[in-house]
Amino acid sequence: MNVTDDRLRLPTSRLTVVLNxxxxxxxxxxxxxxxxxxxxxxxxxxxxxxxxxxxxxxxxxxxxxxxxxxxxxxxxxxxxxxxxxxxxxxxxxxxxxxxxxxxxxxxxxxxxxxxxxxxxxxxxxxxxxSIYVCETEPAQLDLLEIEIEGAILTLPWLGSGQVDQHHVEGENHPIELLWNPQGEADRAIARAWLDPRTDQPKCAGLPGVNWDEVGLPEAEVLTWLEGVYLNNHVIExxxxxxxxxxxxxxxxxxxxxxxxx
Structure with missing residues (x-):
């Protein structure tokens, strides 16, 4: 099942905040x-x-x-x-x-x-x-009702080695997924960015990646990366x-x- 399916999201919740x-x-x-x-x-x-x-x-x-x-x-x-x-x-x-x-x-x-x-x-x-009140001296306070959007439920990384992500230069907020079979993740294997037409992420594997070494098929890696991108860069x-x-x-x-x- 695709990790971006709404059935695998935490529910939206409401937070009441009182601020000065x-x-x-x-x-x-x-x-x-x-x-x-x-x-x-x-x-x-x-x-x-x-x-x-x-x-x-x-x-x-x-x-x-x-x-x-x-x-x-x-x-x-x-x-x-x-x-x-x-x-x-x-x-x-x-x-x-x-x-x-x-x-x-x-x-x-x-x-x-x-x-x-x-x-x-x-x-x-x-x-x-469900309620937060700031510490303040006596003052006119503001009450805000805020919807907190539920995160996508994603599995931990199930491939080999270690992964990390970092921002790269370019339009539409691109990131690269870094991977290393042993040490600190440092090899770019995939990229994700925001589609300006849909405001949803798009993902692509990079050329020359041995997906057998990565330990997951390319399609599964991209699906996983899509959920990570949604949680970290789209969902507030x-x-x-x-x-x-x-x-x-x-x-x-x-x-x-x-x-x-």
Whole structure:
């Protein structure tokens, strides 16, 4: 049976998370109708005490860098090229920038503690708890109801030797499956990537592999790799699910704010 069959998935569960998300200034600012559904992400840089914020749409991206001294930004066009010119409609860009600057400031004020809260909430979920409440001084708190998607159930590696995976350069998030019959996995035997048309993984064996040495037929290895790719690169892990849900609440994009015209 194919390991990506839904019958071999853990069930989707619901996690209630209570967080202190601060002022949420951006949630009170309007976004243009055409720009109300961005994909959001953010990353804390401990070395520079700065936060990278990503606001992404099909037609382009807005990247911001927030520090205690302010916010800088640049755009990316549909080809991924960096640009000072907005790929969005001229009439929509000022409102987007006003919202994004406020959002970046809000998020920077919450990091890295928000990342830590998300990781702790995920750990509680793994222990079987359905409610997580952050540690906080008295404050107005936010309650988030988050769906945690069930992982694909995959068998451990049943071939010979050791396997590992690593990212490689290229479009559509490719990874290589590394294998070694004895020592540390270091020989690439297969590759997986995300099909942009379906948002599902595709896998292929690499030329010159002796599958008898690997100990499994090529088809079984690719099926196994597909499940691994889904779990690690497609299905959102609980910590990421909590973190992204919190970002959407901070930006007013989950129905709990006012970022609409």
């Amino acid at each position: 998300l601060g002022a949420k200034t951006a949630s009170r600012l309007p976004l243009p109708p055409a720009l109300q559904h961005p994909e959001l992400d953010a990353e804390w840089d401990e070395e520079t005490n700065s936060t990278a914020i990503y606001v992404e749409y099909d037609r382009g991206q807005l990247h911001l860098d927030a520090t205690d001294d302010g916010v800088e930004y640049h755009f990316h066009n549909m080809r991924g090229e960096t640009s000072d010119r907005s790929p969005f409609a001229k009439a929509d860009t000022p409102a987007l920038l006003a919202w994004a600057r406020a959002f970046a400031t809000d998020v920077h004020a919450l990091l890295p503690e928000l990342e830590e809260d998300a990781a702790e909430a995920a750990a509680w979920h793994e222990e079987g708890y 892990d609980p910590a990421s699910a909590v973190f992204i849900a919190a970002l959407e609440r901070v930006g007013g994009l989950d129905g709990g704010g006012a970022s609409r015209k």
